[in-house]
Amino acid sequence: MMEGRGTLARTWQRYPLRFLDQGKVEGIPAPMARITTCGMVTIEVLTEVEPGDPSRGRYEVIPTQTLRGRGAVPALTLLKLLAGRPHRFATSDWLSEQMRGEMEVGALVRLDTIASYLRGLLCGLKADQRQSDALRVRVVEYLRNGRSSGPGYRLAPYPLIWVDTDALASHVEHGALMERMGEPTLALPFWEQAYQLASKGMYVPDEPSSEWAQDMREQVEGYLRQSVHALSRLTLALHGEAGEEEAIRLLRTYWQGHKTDEDALRPLMELLGKQERFGEAEQYYQQCVAALDDVExxxxxxxxxxxxxxxLRVKQLRREPKPASSALLQGVHLNDLSDVSIPSLAHMVQFPKMEHPAFLEMGIREQASFVPSAPDVTLLPSALVSMPFGEAKERDWATWFGLKLALLLSPIESYSGPSESCLELQDKLDRELHTLHIDTNDEAYVRSRRQVLVTLATLPTALMSAAITGQLTSGLADVFLARCAASITACWHLLRGSEFSLIEEILPTYLPPLAYLAQHPSKYQQMAARLTTQGYRLKGILALHRKDFRGRDVYFQQAVHYSTIAQSPGLFVAALISFAYHKQEPTQATQIYQQALPHEHNVSPLQRSRLYAELAVSYAQEKREEEALHSLDCAQEVYPEHPENDPSFLYAEFHPSSMILEKGRTYLALTQHYPQKEYSRLAWKTFAGVEDGLSPFLVPPRIFLEITNYQAETALVQRKLDVCSAYLEKGIRGAKVLGSEKRLEEAVRIQKRAQKVWPSEPRIEELSDLLF
Structure with missing residues (x-):
């Protein structure tokens, strides 16, 4: 209700009251004032008890013009500062520091004047003089012995003064409590009130850059997010399909103001997909992509x-079988599905069956004989967290991965030759394959995922006859390069598991003709050289794990050679790092790494980070402590927040676990030269990060086992027998399952050193039996 008084229009509201006794003053109506900080900061003061209804009071909204007046601005700032502090208390020193621009620094009298003005704003109730003086003192109280260091001011607690952020926290707490007690109907009103308060707007929006407001602002954002998810969940649980539109409204309203919040976007897209509103789902997804790109x-x-x-894209394809016109269907053609038939793919998977032992508990127990065929979209699994449409009795992973394969084949078959870089094609495929990482123990999922990778890895074999006889026409050369790019991409992903033998079978079938293209000038030479570089790096890594040290050096030298033909700084630096990594003499390794330094600003952040990290290790091995620590700092500083988005992520071989490995190796090397310092402790803490901070499914087994061996070595340096023997056993067993002679050799070397430290220890001796 509004009432004109003079030139200012005053707004009145009615709220419930309660009556308090404060010392000698009895029957004080409360709240005396209601402070809203979300959205426009608003002060509503109690002016009178409602005539005829003492349980309600009439509150006047202080006009904006009044709050902008002389004396009111610093008083409003003081109110915001106190309302956002724990216990609504702040010391005079802290307040003076925050209000430096509005008062003389250190002027306690001035701060007291501001507090007095604020008391006048909050005490609007007509009362006798004695009661009015008592209320003023309690509303904004000066405490001589503050809760921190020195005197300060405290805004009266609830119920004398109501602040929306406190009410918001209370509603969220009670809503969560009711849900925990199994009372969703009772929880709903609390979440509704929380949402009503938090959705009014940003916390103190007129203080966008004030540090003191950041914590509370984030807390309010968290409460808003929590209430949106709770309301949408409860609405669907209590009302079923009838509540879907309300849930969509809640999620959409919130998400449109937070377009990078994917946790809100996914349930919104799920509901839209359930209602077959694919256009809206597509629109919101594309807006999210754009918003994320703006951020980074x-x-x-x-x-x-x-x-x-x-x-949803596949579901739309099933519902609307007509020419692709929307962005949601770009890259998906009906012909792609019908063309993926047994005759066209059977020759791609005719390799001899091999046994590939599982790595610990995450590998494949048998080789699948699955040949992808035209998948029936209606059989797609729907019980996934990210795809919760309906409830399937069982997950038909083979069909879903078959469809995934069809989508992966589309950019391969449409590869445009020299006008499109093979690295761009690899990047597209890598991003798609990255979504298929092993994050489950579901054997059917792992087996079907593996078959997709095997199919992609064997794609070039269909053109071997033409390649070997030199009959690759221009059109066939384009197809051959595209399939080689797909194969090498799949091989990098297979290498992150335990598929060493499989890669060793596949690479030699097409690497020689690919290298031939890289050696001879043509429009295909650079692209072929880029792929050949990666192929020889893969062969070098495999030779390393087979303890074929001569072959390792030859293959890595070949990779360096072809990277110069490719004229790609990124591939050149990657090849140099591979060549230097296992040099026995750290001085030799340093010299090779330094050959890459002139290109440090021409490569991606991920590769630059790896170059600095490898230099840190070699510097540490050379007892160049300051240079090692400086290089390590540089490596950590430039390491991207989202390494999977780096253009070199596929072939850089520098996952987050690899960063842990090189950091730990640096500290461990420094331990040998500076045993009196804390480097052994830092090494152990760093290596332990692979167990504490990363999902085991996302750590390549060969990297995990290398770190395991270094953990055993660190425990040996620290003379911790139990820890050393435990990690040695873990490393030995893992190396045998992985089939890595290199990892086994590392464990043997550490075990022999341990025997010298503990010559008669049975636990160390028993490891010899495990080794052989």
Whole structure:
């Protein structure tokens, strides 16, 4: 209700009251004032008890013009500062520091004047003089012995003064409590009130850059997010399909103000997909992609979001079998599905069956004989977290991966030759394959995922006859390069598991003709050289794990050679790092790494980070402590927040676990030269990060086992027998399962050193039996 008084229009509201006794003053109506900080900061003061209804009071909204007046501005600032502090208390020193621009620094009298003005704003109730004086003192109280260091001011607690952020926290707490007690109906009103308060707007929006407001602002944002998810969940649980539109409204309203919040976007897209509103789902997904790119260039949505988008894209394809016209269908053609038939793919998977032992508990127990065929979209699994449409009795992973394969084949078959870089094609495929990482123990999922990788890895074999006889026409050369790019991409992904034998079978079938193209001038030479460089790096890594040290050096030298033909700084630096990594003499390794330094600003942040990290290790081995620590700092500083979005992520061989490895190796090397310092402790703490901070499914087994061996070595340096023997056993067993002679050799070397430290220890002796 509004009432004109003079030139200012005053707004009145009615709220419930309660009556308090404060010392000798009895029957004080409360709250005396209601402070709203979300959205426009608003002060509503109690002016009178409602005539005829003492349980309600009439509150006047202080006009904006009044709050902008002389004396009111610093008083309003003081109110915001106190309302956002724990216990609504702040010391005079802290307040003076925050209000430096509005008062003389250190002027306690001035601060007291501001507090007095604020008391006048908050005490609007007509009362006798004695009661009025008592209320003024309690509303904004000066405490001589503050809760921190020195005197300060405290805004009266609830119920004398109501502040929306405190009410918001209370509603969220009670809503969560009711849900925990199994009372969703009772929880709903609390979440509704929380949402009503938090959705009014940003916390103190007129203080966008004030540090003191950041914590509370984030807390309010968290409460808003929590209430939106709770309301949408409860609405669907209590009302079923009838509540879907309300849930969509809640999620959409919130998400439109937070377009990078994928946790809100996914349930919104799920509901839209259930209602077959694919156009809206597509529009919101594309807006999210654009918003993420604005925050960080080339940043992509999370894998769960991309999976859901793909699922809806396929679902739309099934519902609307007509020419692709929307962006949601770009890259998906009906012919792609019908062309993926047994005759066209059977020859791609005719390799001898091999046994590939599982790595610990995460590998494949048998080789699948699955040949992808035209998948029936209606059989797609729907019980995934990211694809919760309906409830399937069982997950038909073979069919879903068959469809995934069809989508992966589309950019390969449409490869445009020299006008499109093979690295761009690899980047597209890598981003898609990255969404298929092994994050489950579901054997059917792992087996079907493996078969997709095997199919991609064997794609070039269909053109071997033409390649070997030199009959590659221009059109066939384009297809051959595209399939080689797909194969090498798949091989990098297979290498992150335990598929060493499989890669050793596949690479030699097409690497010689690919190298031939790289050796001879043509429009295909650079692209062929880029792929050949990666192929020889893969062969070098495999030779390393087979303890073929001569072959390792030859293959890495070949990789360096072809990277110069490719004229790609990124591939050149990657090849040099591979060549230097296992040099026995750190001085030799340093010299090779330094050959890459002139290109440090021409490569991606991920590769630059790896170059600095490898230099840190070699410097540490050379007892160049300051240079080692400086290089390590540089490596950590430039390491990207989202390494999977780096253009070199596929072949850089520098996952987050690899950063842990090189950091730990640096500290361990420094321990040998500076045993009196804390480097052994830092090494152990760093290596332990692979167990504490990373999902085991996302750590390549060969990297995990290398770190395991270094953990055993660190425990040996620290003379911790139990820890050393435990990690040695873990490393030995893992190396045998992985089939890595290199990892086994590392464990043997550490075990022999341990025997010298503990010559008669049975636990160390028993490891010899395990080794052989």
């Amino acid at each position: 260039s080339s940043r992509q949505p999370a894998s769960q979001t991309r999976d859901l988008y793909e699922f």
